[in-house]
Amino acid sequence: MSEMPFMSPLQFEAGVAAPEVAEPEARAHWFVFKGDRLLVELGPPSPRPSDDLRVPARPSWARIPGLTDSGRAASALQKNNNPLWFEPARTLYLGRLAGIDCWAAEAPADAAAPPAGLAWEGLRALFSVLEDAHFALAGRAIQLLDWDRSHRYCGRCGAPTEAKAEERARVCPACRLAAYPRLSPAVMALVRRDGEILLARSPHFPPGMYSALAGFVEPGETLEQCLAREVEEEVGVRVSRIRYFASQPWPFPNSLMIAFVCDWVAGEIRPQAGEIEAANWFKVLHLPKLPSRISIARRLIDAMVEEMRGEA
Ligand SMILES: [Zn+2]
Numbered sequence: 001m002s003e004m005p006f007m008s009p010l011q012f013e014a015g016v017a018a019p020e021v022a023e024p025e026a027r028a029h030w031f032v033f034k035g036d037r038l039l040v041e042l043g044p045p046s047p048r049p050s051d052d053l054r055v056p057a058r059p060s061w062a063r064i065p066g067l068t069d070s071g072r073a074a075s076a077l078q079k080n081n082n083p084l085w086f087e088p089a090r091t092l093y094l095g096r097l098a099g100i101d102c103w104a105a106e107a108p109a110d111a112a113a114p115p116a117g118l119a120w121e122g123l124r125a126l127f128s129v130l131e132d133a134h135f136a137l138a139g140r141a142i143q144l145l146d147w148d149r150s151h152r153y154c155g156r157c158g159a160p161t162e163a164k165a166e167e168r169a170r171v172c173p174a175c176r177l178a179a180y181p182r183l184s185p186a187v188m189a190l191v192r193r194d195g196e197i198l199l200a201r202s203p204h205f206p207p208g209m210y211s212a213l214a215g216f217v218e219p220g221e222t223l224e225q226c227l228a229r230e231v232e233e234e235v236g237v238r239v240s241r242i243r244y245f246a247s248q249p250w251p252f253p254n255s256l257m258i259a260f261v262c263d264w265v266a267g268e269i270r271p272q273a274g275e276i277e278a279a280n281w282f283k284v285l286h287l288p289k290l291p292s293r294i295s296i297a298r299r300l301i302d303a304m305v306e307e308m309r310g311e312a
Contacts (some may be wrong), residue, residue, distance in 0.1 A: 236270030
């Protein structure tokens with residue numbers, strides 16, 4: 001299995017109920033978010049160019065603060081003899097990474113600025129900077145915090161919900177409706193024909209960047225049906241020989257990307273108004289700007305281009 005950003009770390013055991021007794025001052029990993037930004041110790045900007053058009057520069061290094069179970073930082077915070085400097089809006093137990101308990105916490109919107117040496121940073125800027133396992137767990141943490149925050153009340157009767165101890169769910173005590181963390185499956189399609197791949201731009205992409213097509217699965221569709229529909233809607237071409245490539249958890253905000261490659265059968269490119277700003281066939285030796293290696297889109301394009309260059 002190839003490494004995919006955000007995939008669950010091999011040494012991670014997910015859990016829901018926090019351990020009964022934490023050893024005093026035992027180490028724990030804390031994934032603390034304020035909005036969509038993670039609390040990290042952060043180095044100066046790296047002189048290396050960023051591979052992500054959405055990220056002007058990445059930090060030269062970053063790590064999650066080493067907090068103890070009681071919420072005290074082992075490093076930057078403790079040096080100043082300072083506890084976590086705000087009361088979290090919510091905390092969730094995530095499980096254990098190589099035997100160390102992992103927690104997610106949400107800072108309130110009005111939390112004061114972090115002490116010296118700590119900063120809030122977006123996940124995209126931390127890709128390839130933060131340790132891979134911590135980066136992946138940060139992606140898990142932000143999704144679970146968002147889900148927990150959005151399911152405080154029952155969607156059916158409006159009563160306050162309660163967290164279940166034995167599984168990741170919030171249950172309504174009045175009508176018993178259970179809410180589980182939500183995932184939105186999305187299909188990604190790379191269409192190919194003789195020595196060329198079809199790439200497109202959505203209006204919200206950074207200037208000049210093209211990527212594979214993607215769309216959300218609708219109720220009642222198989223992944224293959226979704227792919228055929230999305231490709232026809234977005235660029236007006238028909239495809240066949242749909243082959244699975246790989247999948248990726250994508251926490252922006254809660255997708256599971258399922259990527260495929262397929263062959264062009266018929267149709268001229270006709271970009272869908274409002275959805276697709278431009279779409280073209282690109283020769284594998286002359287490609288436009290592509291998404292960062294953080295995304296499965298780039299891994300799919302790279303793998304197919306390598307394969308097709310080998311065939312040429
Ligand atoms: Zn209810």
